[in-house]
Amino acid sequence: MEFHERTCGSAIPPSEEEEMELRRGPWTVEEDVVLVNYIAVHGEGRWNSLARCAGLRRTGKSCRLRWLNYLRPDVRRGNITPEEQLLILELHSRWGNRWSKIAQHLPGRTDNEIKNYWRTRVQKHAKQLKCDVNSKQFKDVMRYLWIPRLVERIRAASGTSTVAPATSHQPEDPARVKLSSETSSAAGSSSSDSFGMHYFSPPPVSDGFPAASMQGGEDNTGAVTGPTDFTTARWFESLPSSSSGGYADLGLPDLDQGVWWDDLWSAENIWLQQQF
DNA sequence: AACAAAAGCAACCGCGAGAAC
């Protein structure tokens, strides 16, 4: 990192009084414009001096956060796709709450967005099941119900028998096509590679999830362990499919719709009682 | 239609790591 003071150039330096009154709370359109324009000319980084030089009465932190989470051109907004849900579940089982690390594998998604997704969607339903998100019970639900269901949906959508890596273009999703062409500037430094790397690295046969997942944490090295010897295709093929009387028989509603959850979880509760 | 509760999300905070001085 370099910490040389940014010279302010033409920007009018705020007076001491102004500097004392740092703005907080929601950003205005005007502030956004200033920040975007400034970064377009000077680039990002050195956020504190950037904030000063741009004439923004914000902390460097605030500017950085606004840029990374909202203003960056490659930020993706909108619903988390089933592919992304699947990846989040998998990577979280691997690394725990390492949101930024997880975000590196979801181009255009921010750590904040993934964190919010986890807290609002996943943790909520762990609570509904009266169990901890890190508990074996909940992970079994994810492993045996949620993830297979997502995989099934992805397979159904793609019309193929294998899970297409998220980097493979899906014509119905222009955003993804766009993103995949922008991977060099996307959130992760190795986004195209890593995203396709082990799009969904399936659990070892022995105990389902990778070891870390059952301890509710991350591996000590923090390293991506890479695809297991149990290939995606093999694991995927082993899953029950709708045509073979799989989870579709539970009559689970659409995963993308909020309403499906309650039904799903009640169905899962029943199913789990039968299984465990 | 009005209100309350819940959900979703943007933004802030505290902390630790690492580089510069």
Added chain:
DNA sequence: CGTTCTCGCGGTTGCTTTTGT
């Protein structure tokens, strides 16, 4: 080598929007 500064991460807060009554 200690201090200062910046950055980035994860956790949390609180405002806004949506949903339910």
